[in-house]
Amino acid sequence: MDVWKSLFALARRRSVGPPIFILAIAAAVVAYLLVPTTYVSTTAMVLTTPTTGGTLSADPKEPAGLTNPLLQFNDGLRTTAGILILSMNTPEMMAKLGVRPGGPTQVTINDGRTNPDLLGISTNGPFVYIEVDSKSPAVADATVRRAGQLVRQELAARQRALKAPPSTYISITDVVPPGMPEAKRTLKWGAAAGGLLGVLVIGFGLAYLVDRVRAGRRAAYVVHAPWIAQPQRTAIPAPANEPGKPSGDGPDAPATPPRQTGGMDDETAIIVVVPEESQGGDRPAGLRLAPDPDGAGEDVPRRASRAG
Secondary structure (H helix, E strand, O other): OHHHHHHHHHHHOOOOHHHHHHHHHHHHHHHHHHOOOEEEEEEEEEEEOOOOOOOOOOOOOOOOOOOOHHHOOOHHHHHHHHHHHHHHOOHHHHHHOOOOOOOOOEEEEEOOOOOHHHHOOOOOOOEEEEEEEEOOHHHHHHHHHHHHHHHHHHHHHHHHHOOOOHHHOOEEEEEEOOOOOEEEOHHHHHHHHHHHHHHHHHHHHHHHHHHHHHHHHHHHHHHHOOOOOOOOOOOOOOOOOOOOOOOOOOOOOOOOOOOOOOOOOOOOOOOOOOOOOOOOOOOOOEEEOOOEOOEOOOEEEOOOOOOO
């Protein structure tokens, strides 16, 4: 479950999800364009007996009766169809059709078992089904027509070789004549789907692997990182009064505020204005600085009006 959540989270990332999807679509389009389109041309034929049947009358004055060829399907016709199918799938016949192994044109000749329309009735009728796949529609059409002619020639040649009476020759009729070749894009869509899924799987797999490696590195750094202790700042005590300085107990002692401590880096000077009494009326009043940590305060003279 965590894997799927991680994959969904990766898909929502702008730096991971959209590039992989765009690359997958591009791979699907390229695969679809690179795989060539194949064209399929088919034909279906059925073997029938002559109207006079398969027996020639010994007395020419008494000919055999006429019958409907469509009512004379039997195992003999199916056997003949099987013989034709086997003879047409030999390398010699394929060479006559211009088909070579691994070439761009492929020929399939059977009794219709590969055709969904003939699959249900192929066991009841002597069918010969021909299918040609080629990258060229003209080649597909020409090959399927040439294959039909070879089947007819092979049937006639075998009957002549057996010295069958010409009046009893089995004929072959087109059930589905060769038509216009149809485009077959199954391979193209399969290649496009494979390219799309392949890029998605590989892309998100690599992204998930990289994400897990980075997460493992971050976890290892947090566990093994040294703890850095911050130095604690101690309070600076207020300096004691020096000899000769006011002790701070007299009435004229300046009110020194307590020095604030709390780890502050900057020292702040506090100025307190203390009026001094004039001595003899001749000394002007002045300003006095509060004692700082390094020494006593200073007198700051200023002009003041004389009393009286």
